[in-house]
Amino acid sequence: MIEPEPLDTVLAELRACRICRDAPLYPPPLPHEPRPVIQAAATARLCIAGQAPGTRVHASGRPFTDPSGVRLRSWLGIDESVFYDASKVAIVPMGHCFPGLDAKGGDKPPRRECAPTWRRRVFAALPRIELVLAIGRYAQGWHLGADNAASLSGTVASWREILARPTHPRILPLPHPSWRNNAWLRRNPWFEAELVPVLRAEVARLLA
Numbered sequence: 001m002i003e004p005e006p007l008d009t010v011l012a013e014l015r016a017c018r019i020c021r022d023a024p025l026y027p028p029p030l031p032h033e034p035r036p037v038i039q040a041a042a043t044a045r046l047c048i049a050g051q052a053p054g055t056r057v058h059a060s061g062r063p064f065t066d067p068s069g070v071r072l073r074s075w076l077g078i079d080e081s082v083f084y085d086a087s088k089v090a091i092v093p094m095g096h097c098f099p100g101l102d103a104k105g106g107d108k109p110p111r112r113e114c115a116p117t118w119r120r121r122v123f124a125a126l127p128r129i130e131l132v133l134a135i136g137r138y139a140q141g142w143h144l145g146a147d148n149a150a151s152l153s154g155t156v157a158s159w160r161e162i163l164a165r166p167t168h169p170r171i172l173p174l175p176h177p178s179w180r181n182n183a184w185l186r187r188n189p190w191f192e193a194e195l196v197p198v199l200r201a202e203v204a205r206l207l208a
């Protein structure tokens with residue numbers, strides 16, 4: 001446990017962070033100016049723990065302003081006006097800055113400096129969070145720790161057991177809503193048939 005700080009203090013420091021550009025722990029340095037993306041207010045009860053901004057989110061400075069956001073909002077059953085209401089929904093990615101592109105043109109993984117630097121401080125300043133939606137293997141690795149299954153499919157398939165754990169906050173693992181997971185979604189129809197209805201009911205309860 002760490003001592004909680006005012007959320008405004010943590011957000012101001014996070015938004016000014018330049019570690020990966022000026023003093024990276026895992027070189028090479030960030031190949032562009034940092035633009036940390038986060039949405040949070042101390043009243044939020046739902047937290048979306050995503051991966052890291054892509055090129056579109058880096059340009060907009062707002063989380064999930066891309067096709068992944070459209071699909072994620074449809075899974076949650078909420079529109080943009082609710083999704084971007086920080087008083088209700090916190091959006092805290094594993095890496096707050098766009099990490100750059102790899103040789104194949106895909107997004108690099110979240111910067112490894114980011115979660116150990118910021119995550120405990122941010123969550124300590126968000127005491128009302130009741131449910132964390134852990135999207136993708138990086139968020140699942142952090143929030144489930146040693147209890148995480150080896151594969152994303154194995155973790156998401158265990159969603160009922162993970163959600164039922166008496167943790168605070170509770171955790172619900174989800175695949176990333178990217179088009180890159182279209183084949184996974186086709187292979188796992190139980191996700192939309194069984195998990196998504198429960199997800200929508202949880203979200204509606206927390207946002208009521």
Ligand code: SF4
Pocket residue numbers: 014017018019020021034035036095096097111113114115117
């Ligand atoms: S990715 Fe995280 S640690 Fe790195 S510069 Fe951005 S906010 Fe700082």
